[in-house]
Amino acid sequence: MPEKDNTVNINSEKNRYHHGDLRSALIEEGLKLIDTGPAEALSLREIARNAGVSATAVYRHFPDKAALLGALCLEGHHRMAAAFRKAMASSAPGVEAFNAMGRAYVHFALAHPSLFRLMMAQSAGPVSAPPPSAGEPADGMQILVNAIDSLFGADTPQSAREVRRLKAWSLVHGLAMLMLDGHVPSEPALIEAVVDASVL
Amino acid sequence: MPEKDNTVNINSEKNRYHHGDLRSALIEEGLKLIDTGPAEALSLREIARNAGVSATAVYRHFPDKAALLGALCLEGHHRMAAAFRKAMASSAPGVEAFNAMGRAYVHFALAHPSLFRLMMAQSAGPVSAPPPSAGEPADGMQILVNAIDSLFGADTPQSAREVRRLKAWSLVHGLAMLMLDGHVPSEPALIEAVVDASVL
DNA sequence: AAATAATGTTTACACTGATAACATGCCTGA
DNA sequence: TCAGGCATGTTATCAGTGTAAACATTATTT
Known part of the structure; x- marks a missing residue:
């Protein structure tokens, strides 16, 4: 036996x-x-x-395939958040950190193309989750948005800050997608050139 | 009979x-x-x-499913190009026309979400096609890129123009994708605010 | 120890993309 | 004209998919 x-x-x-x-x-x-x-x-x-x-x-x-994919997405968001925190930690606060996070965003997408796509397609995912109040660490997007917001002083009106935030996110996300889909070569120099000039 | x-x-x-x-x-x-x-x-x-x-x-x-989808993409690009031409025609040349095309880009994506995604995922598609030489009208991206290029004089160095072009495309594409995936509400005001401020 | 809940397995079904063999009808060459 | 040839459509079949139902085995609780 x-x-x-x-x-x-x-x-x-x-x-x-x-x-x-x-x-x-x-x-x-x-x-x-x-x-x-x-x-x-x-x-x-x-x-x-x-x-x-x-x-x-x-x-x-x-319960079904979508649920498993959802779990993959969640794990993906955790890893992305970790990458963001690392990028933020290893650079001077302010614009430096912001640029580092933008680069990290694109690099994460390029490193895990399908997972990144899945995370984005999961529109009901943790991206539009409530503010990071619970013990669970905020997901990547939230971290990014916070960093962007902290870039602009409270003197700028809310709506202007929202537009800026959206512009920054759009730029970085668009670059990532275009590179992922092969419409733009995934050259580090390009990433740097586009991302580092994104705060305007 | x-x-x-x-x-x-x-x-x-x-x-x-x-x-x-x-x-x-x-x-x-x-x-x-x-x-x-x-x-x-x-x-x-x-x-x-x-x-x-x-x-x-x-x-x-x-020959297979991918080929049919490819045909759908091609037709999609024709329609997108038509939308671009229309936007360009109905606005003053220069920055005006450029902004109109940016808005048309996002609006097309929102009007045909799945087709737009398919067109983008088709990385070997007509996006990276040779310059518009043949009689066949250039595809949408080409038109967009040309319009962007014509915005900046030939005095600006090639590399700088490429970065600007890439920034504009990334911004518009990113906004479209974020709205498509439901991470950003598809409000016309937002589109206008982001796109019209994209030439910087 | 017995009952029950949790977890895995086998079987089955409707759907998909794809191939092979067959059917139909348009078109051209004698 | 009409007889083939060829483009086009059909049926039969196959492997692979997600999923539900019924059954089997193990863990847990009473």
Whole structure:
């Protein structure tokens, strides 16, 4: 008989009926797969296969495919936020930090094209979430927006600041998309030239 | 016997084995369908069904699905170019015309969300086509780029002009995408505020 | 220990894009 | 004229997808 695993939930590589932490494993495999091709080529069955589990097991943890993709998006936003914080931390506050974040935005998109697209297409996603009040760290967009806002003093009227914020975001997002879609070469020099001149 | 149609190829609404001009009909139906939902929900079979033809008839006119989508993109670019020309024609030359085209860009995207996305995702599409030399009218992007270029005199160095061109395109494209994805409300006032201030 | 809840599996279905083999009808060359 | 040839359409079939239902196995609670 197979000896019982030392205590309880230690994962061995044996095939066990219960996976242990399938939900996380599925997200993991999903993130791994989405970086290897377009998002529309991502199939539940392949994720399940890679996790060593039957296709329909997914439905014990996610109501449908969209929910799994949503989980991928959430994880993506966390990572993007982390990238933003890092960029912000490693540069002087003010315009410097702002430019660094703009570059980080584009670089993240280029590093994870399908995930980034997915995150953006998920229009009900955490982008338009309520202000960062909960303990959960604010998502990337929120961090970016805050940084932009803090650039302009409170003396400038609200509407003007909103337009500026929107302009900055549009510029960076547009550049990222154009490069992602291959309409503009993804040259670091171009990113720098466009982003660093974005506060006007 | 059914009376012969007056001469030859006049389309009646009878069910005839040979459609007449199926290729155009498929594109037509495709354009009709893509405006009613996301592009990934577009199926060859539904297009064929709506055209009153069997699913595999499509393959007599397009090698595969991507080819049909490519045809939709091409038609989309023609329409976009037409919108640009109209915007350009109905405003004073110079910055006025440029702003009008920027607004037209965003409005086109908002009016045909899925088609616009498809046109952009088609990275090998006519966007990066050779300069507008042939009789075929230049595609929309080319027109836009030309207009941007003509805004800045030849005295400004090439590289500076390229950056400006890229900034303008990025700004407009980014705004369009953000509104399309629901991250920014699609308010005409916002479009105007962002676009009309884009030449800096 | 027995009952129950949580988690995975097998089976099945409707849908998709695509290929192969067959049917129909337009058109041209003798 | 009319007999083929060829463009165009059809049916049958296949592998792959997302998802639901019924069943099996393990973990947890009483």
